[in-house]
Amino acid sequence: MKNAKLIAILFLLMAPFLYSCQESTDVVESGTYQGTVDEVEADKTEIYVKTAEGQVLELYFTDNTTLTRNGETVAFDQLQTGQQVEVQVEKVGQRLDPIAVRILE
Amino acid sequence: MSDPTFWRTEIWHPLSVHFPIALLLLATIAKLLALFLPNSRADFWHRGGAYLLYAGTLLAWLSIYTGDMADGIVSRKLCDPTVLKDHEIAAYNLAYAFSAATALELGLRLKLVRFKTGLLQVVVVLLMVVGSGFLAYAGHLGARVVYQQAGGVNVPAGDCAGF
Numbered sequence: 499m500k501n502a503k504l505i506a507i508l509f510l511l512m513a514p515f516l517y518s519c520q521e522s523t524d525v526v527e528s529g530t531y532q533g534t535v536d537e538v539e540a541d542k543t544e545i546y547v548k549t550a551e552g553q554v555l556e557l558y559f560t561d562n563t564t565l566t567r568n569g570e571t572v573a574f575d576q577l578q579t580g581q582q583v584e585v586q587v588e589k590v591g592q593r594l595d596p597i598a599v600r601i602l603e
Numbered sequence: 604m605s606d607p608t609f610w611r612t613e614i615w616h617p618l619s620v621h622f623p624i625a626l627l628l629l630a631t632i633a634k635l636l637a638l639f640l641p642n643s644r645a646d647f648w649h650r651g652g653a654y655l656l657y658a659g660t661l662l663a664w665l666s667i668y669t670g671d672m673a674d675g676i677v678s679r680k681l682c683d684p685t686v687l688k689d690h691e692i693a694a695y696n697l698a699y700a701f702s703a704a705t706a707l708e709l710g711l712r713l714k715l716v717r718f719k720t721g722l723l724q725v726v727v728v729l730l731m732v733v734g735s736g737f738l739a740y741a742g743h744l745g746a747r748v749v750y751q752q753a754g755g756v757n758v759p760a761g762d763c764a765g766f
Contacts, residue, residue, distance in 0.1 A: 522685070522688060522689065522692065525685060539675075542674065542675030543675075544678075556678075556684070558675070558678055558679045560679065590682070591681075591682030591683055592682060592683035592684065593678075593681060593683065593684050
């Protein structure tokens, strides 16, 4: 029974740490940011960008989002994890709408 | 007159998510009860709780799948998608907790695990209690997405055109 109580306490203390296993995202002000593509979800036309400051931006492309490389428009499938990008975002409420995404390499 | 666009992709999540909520909470209550009942009566509640746990865990993962389908559509329209992100994280945490409970419960039921079985039954219940905590939080955040931000909801035109 003593062991059961100890295990119970350990489990309850462990629960908050499950949260740290998943990465939450950040909200930033409207502007232009540089960072690395952390994840690409092609079926949702969504990318995660990790900025130099360590913030993670979750960006869902809209119909108005432009994606360019060397000034030329490219398709979404050109985005890959690890690429350096510059993103121009507009903060709408707490949502970040990507205006322009430029692949830097 | 019903809206012809009812069967949208994002509808599958609310259609599927309420089954695991009910099953997993009932499973946790049944297993908790079993811990405090005499052995003669505890077996029924242990067995019932186990079956509810198996079904609920399977449906929890199905709900995560349907939630992922809805995410790409709903997130683009929300004013605060961070709530949806936290909802997703809580959902994964509850699914991990109940999956671990299911694996351990199956191990005990099929006698694959034979040591400290009484103590491990307590661990199963603790995992389910932790999972239920995340379940309640995920449910709360899901409700915030729907009732505060109209996530996945068809908002009729002001003149009710189409109805």
